[in-house]
Amino acid sequence: MNKPLSAGLCLLLLCPLGAMADGPFDGTWKIDMSKVQMPKKPDVLVLKDGMYACKTCVPPVSIKADGQDHPITGHPYLDSIAIEVVDAHTVKETDKKGGKVVATTTTTVAPDGKAAHFEFSDSSNTNGAPVTGNGELKQVAAGPAGSHAISGSWVTATIANMSDNGTELTYKEEGGVLDMTTPTGQSYAAKLDGTEAPYKGDPGINSVTVKQAGKLSMVETDKRGGKVVGVLTSTVSADGKHMSMIFDDKLRNRTMSFVAVKQ
Incomplete structure (x- = not known):
């Protein structure tokens, strides 16, 4: 599982919601991972000739797969990536920012090459403990x-065992002002008029803007740099x-949906 997918997944699950004056959104909500519908558009990876x-x-990544840190530009969550080829079916990715590890993902492709299992730990957008979990990819x-077996076009079939700090x-x-907080340190106070x-x-x-619909x-x-x-x-x-909820990822042209349960 590549970093933008994992980070992107964390970003999608941590993204805040709005509330109305009557308070129907007030309280703590927990995402039901069994009802998450992942994007249908695949991620395209190629690992060949080192x-x-x-x-x-976004932007595209192209680096040596030698287990060493290689600088990456244009990604707000990381500034280097290391790709370690563990064996013919397994790849480990380590992402850093400012020399600090912010995410790791280990992906193992099934013998038939049609599916893969991944495990991740991601603190690239958290001010506390990393968000952890695992899941399955479908080629x-x-x-x-x-x-390498990891090469191809992949969609995320499921995400499981997501830590609570990434789902609440x-x-x-x-x-008329909505306050939002998450266990991972995101917050805003936005008027409900947009x-x-x-x-x-x-x-x-x-x-961010939040507007009644x-x-x-x-x-x-949500915006970055306007x-x-x-x-x-x-x-x-x-x-x-x-x-x-329906989330439209404008950067990567992907859409996903999920359901949260009031605690």
Whole structure:
């Protein structure tokens, strides 16, 4: 599992939601991982002739697969990547920022090459303990002849055993202002009229707007450097116990959906 996918996955699960004056979003919510619908658009990886490439990363990545740190530019969550080829079916990725390890992912491809299991630890956008978990990939297209088993086009089939700090969110609305906090250190205080506000604790997002889109719905727009990087539409159920969300990743042109349960 490449870093942008894992980080991107963490980013999607930690992304905040809005609330209305009546307070239907107030409280702590926990994402139900069994109901997460991952993006259908695949990630394209190639590991061949000692070189590793993530063709769908934004921006794309192309480095030597020699286990050494190689500088990466344009990624807010990391500034170097090391790709270690463990064996013919296993690859370990280590991401760093400022010389500090911020994420590791170990991916093992099944003997038939059609599926893969990954385990990750990611603190690239957390101010506390890393978010951890594991999951399964499904290959939708094979890599080039003579390449490592990890090569090809992959979609994430499932994510499991996600740590609580990566699946919980707390909201409080008062006086037309929504306060959001997460266990990993993200926060904002935004008016519910769409006024732009600072987003704190995430190197990939620096401003946010939250606007009512219906009686029980809100649309949140996240920006980095003035550019929209993600749009999250959330709708609370009539009984106030569940929240359905659709996240549109504008950078990577991917969409995912999930459900949160009020605690």
